[in-house]
Amino acid sequence: MRYKATLSSVACFLITLLTSTLASANAVIAVPTQPQQAIITPSAPSIDAKSYILIDANSGKILAEKNADTHLAPASLTKLMSLYVISGALKNGTIHVDDKVRISTKAWQTGGSRMFVKAGDEVPVKDLMQGIIVASGNDATVAMAEYVAGTEEAFTSVMNTQAKNLGMNNSHFLDSTGLPNPNHYSTARDLATLSQAITQTYPEDYKLFSEKSFTYNNIHQSNRNRLLWHYQYADGLKTGHTDDAGYCMVASAMKDGTRLISVIMGAPSDQARTEDSIRLLTYGYRFFETHKLYNANTELTRARIWKGTSKETAFGVSNDFYATVPAGQFKNIQANIQLNQPLKAPITKGQTYGTLNIVLNGQVLASQPLIALANNTKGGALRSMADSLSYSYTKFFSHSTEKANNG
Numbered sequence: 115m116r117y118k119a120t121l122s123s124v125a126c127f128l129i130t131l132l133t134s135t136l137a138s139a140n141a142v143i144a145v146p147t148q149p150q151q152a153i154i155t156p157s158a159p160s161i162d163a164k165s166y167i168l169i170d171a172n173s174g175k176i177l178a179e180k181n182a183d184t185h186l187a188p189a190s191l192t193k194l195m196s197l198y199v200i201s202g203a204l205k206n207g208t209i210h211v212d213d214k215v216r217i218s219t220k221a222w223q224t225g226g227s228r229m230f231v232k233a234g235d236e237v238p239v240k241d242l243m244q245g246i247i248v249a250s251g252n253d254a255t256v257a258m259a260e261y262v263a264g265t266e267e268a269f270t271s272v273m274n275t276q277a278k279n280l281g282m283n284n285s286h287f288l289d290s291t292g293l294p295n296p297n298h299y300s301t302a303r304d305l306a307t308l309s310q311a312i313t314q315t316y317p318e319d320y321k322l323f324s325e326k327s328f329t330y331n332n333i334h335q336s337n338r339n340r341l342l343w344h345y346q347y348a349d350g351l352k353t354g355h356t357d358d359a360g361y362c363m364v365a366s367a368m369k370d371g372t373r374l375i376s377v378i379m380g381a382p383s384d385q386a387r388t389e390d391s392i393r394l395l396t397y398g399y400r401f402f403e404t405h406k407l408y409n410a411n412t413e414l415t416r417a418r419i420w421k422g423t424s425k426e427t428a429f430g431v432s433n434d435f436y437a438t439v440p441a442g443q444f445k446n447i448q449a450n451i452q453l454n455q456p457l458k459a460p461i462t463k464g465q466t467y468g469t470l471n472i473v474l475n476g477q478v479l480a481s482q483p484l485i486a487l488a489n490n491t492k493g494g495a496l497r498s499m500a501d502s503l504s505y506s507y508t509k510f511f512s513h514s515t516e517k518a519n520n521g
Contacts, residue, residue, distance in 0.1 A: 155401045155440045159393040164360065164380025167302040168394045170404050171310050171366070171373035173480060175438035177398045182303040183284055186379045189354030190227065190250045191300065191362050192292030194308055195273045195285075196259065197246060201316040202276070203262050204239075211240040213261070220266075221257040226293065229254040230333050241330060243319070247352070248328035249335040252291040259290040266290055277304070280311055294358045302377040309351050309364050309375050323350030323366070340388040341365050345395065351375075353387070365391040374398045401441050407449075407472065408435040413487060414470065415451055422459030422490040429453065429467060431482045437472045439479060448473045453484060461490035 158168070158178030165181040176182075203209045214236040222233035229251030231237055237257070245254035259269035266289060273287045282304035288295050313320050326343070327336045341348035347367035354362040360380040367374055376394040381387035408414060413428040439447060453468035461467070468484035 159390075159397055161378065161390045161394065162382060162386060163378045163390060165302040166376065166378045166390070166394065167306050168374065168376045168398050169306050169310065170398070170402070170436070170438045171313055171375050172406070172434075173404055173436035173438040174310065175402075175404075175480070177374075177402055177438070178394060179302070182306075183301050185284060185299040185301060187292075187294060187298065187356065187359035188285075188300040188305065188379070189292045189294075189356045189359035189362050191305055191352055191354040191364055191379075192287060192290065192298070193246055193250065193255055193354075194305065194312065194352050194364065195277060195287060196255050196269070196290045197243070197319070198308060198312055198316075199269065199272050199276055200239075200243065200258055200262060201312070201319045204319070205316065209239060209262060211238070211243075213239045215239060215242055215257050215261045217253070217257050218260055221253050221260065224252040224256045224291065226252040226291065228252060229335075230331055231257065232331075243322060244325065244328045245330060247322050248325050248337045249330075250338060250353070252293070255291045277308075280307055282307055292354060292356070292359075294356050302379050305364055305377045305379075306375050309366060309377070312351070313366060313373060313375075320350060323352070338384075339363070339365070340384070341367075341391055344388065345392050347395070347399075353384075355384070361387040363387040363391050365395065367395050369399050372399065372404050402438055403441050403444060404436055404438045405444055406434060406436050408470075410434045411487060414484070415453070417453050417457055417467075419461055419490050420456055420458045421493055422461065423493045424490050427457070427461050427490045428487040429484045430487050431470060432464070432485050433482065435470070435472075435480070435482050437480045439474060443474060446474055447479065450478075451484070459490050459492045461486045461488075463487065463489045 161180065165184050165186055166179065167176065167182040168178040169176050204211065217231045217233055217235045217237060219233045222231065227250040229245030229249045231253050242254040242258050245251040256266055259266040263269035263272055269290055270287055277285045285300040285304045286297060288298040324342065325337060327334060338353040345367065347369040348365060349368060350366040351364045360382065361384055362379045365376045374395050376391050378387050378390055381390060408431055410431060410433050412430050414430045416426045416428050418425060419427050437447065450471040450473050457467060463486050466483040466485055469481055470484050471481045472479045
């Protein structure tokens with residue numbers, strides 16, 4: 115049997131914790147102080163594309179989707195994975211932004227959109243990254259792939275490994291640029307997952323996505339992401355286009371602390387992908403709100419630990435806990451804490467021993483595992499004997515139906 119907090123104690127717990135932590139947590143939308151009328155949430159706007167998805171970057175909540183798991187050609191959206199790998203190499207010190215990269219003949223000859231580097235040139239990593247993001251340069255992407263991994267083939271292997279690590283199970287990359295190939299594919303959901311990881315893991319590199327133009331070798335190129343001009347909250351990420359893929363876009367925007375990510379694949383035109391991205395983002399901001407409820411590694415509850423060195427152990431969540439709710443519904447959410455019972459030592463810090471659910475109108479909106487915030491080793495023989503007697507006494511005289519864990 116699982117332990118469930120009573121309704122009144124859960125309500126008090128939620129209200130106390132929210133009022134004490136939300137201010138310091140930079141909540142996206144302030145906790146309502148007066149009753150608000152719930153806003154009716156309409157259906158998502160009609161989008162003329164093969165596939166799309168809209169998510170909240172902090173909570174991961176899906177706000178709208180269509181064919182989000184369909185394998186489609188990603189075109190230059192592939193470069194988001196290339197950039198993710200490059201940012202990882204920068205972060206771990208394998209490469210540095212001021213390193214000079216010698217441009218190979220293969221990189222120089224790569225067709226499609228280009229930064230216009232020349233074979234034999236030595237170009238700083240930071241310039242090549244700008245060329246990948248702003249100019250969508252295939253030549254710059256291949257040059258960086260070779261610099262990071264030796265060959266583009268080896269780099270592509272790293273891309274696929276990283277995709278698996280992120281849970282992008284419906285993606286497969288054959289090159290670093292996204293040139294057409296039937297075995298090179300991704301999905302709207304996977305690309306949203308990747309973009310979420312980029313914004314959260316590499317915020318410094320993410321700033322490059324908001325650059326509207328880039329000049330290299332006296333050649334000036336504008337960012338193909340039209341939202342940077344036409345949607346005031348947009349600050350990334352990437353566009354893509356081939357005859358096979360159609361017009362694609364991954365857009366990200368930040369408004370009042372809330373980051374939304376939209377992915378459109380297979381739109382009929384540049385204008386359509388731009389306008390439909392704005393429609394999706396506007397829909398998300400108008401009809402949903404996201405709140406930070408709990409900080410990571412902060413005590414949310416304590417529980418009795420049988421036969422442990424300490425009688426109690428604190429439990430919390432391993433990641434900051436955000437919940438996305440329909441606009442006007444925040445006042446109606448409830449917290450539901452469930453801990454495995456009985457809890458016997460040893461308890462290991464970081465391991466899962468229950469679940470914290472956020473519930474709205476009887477439906478679970480969001481959940482995270484409850485982890486132990488400290489170790490609790492087995493106590494001595496006297497502690498074990500005393501707790502065995504105490505536990506047996508408690509079970510005998512209580513009305514609980516829980517069964518002892520004799521393991």
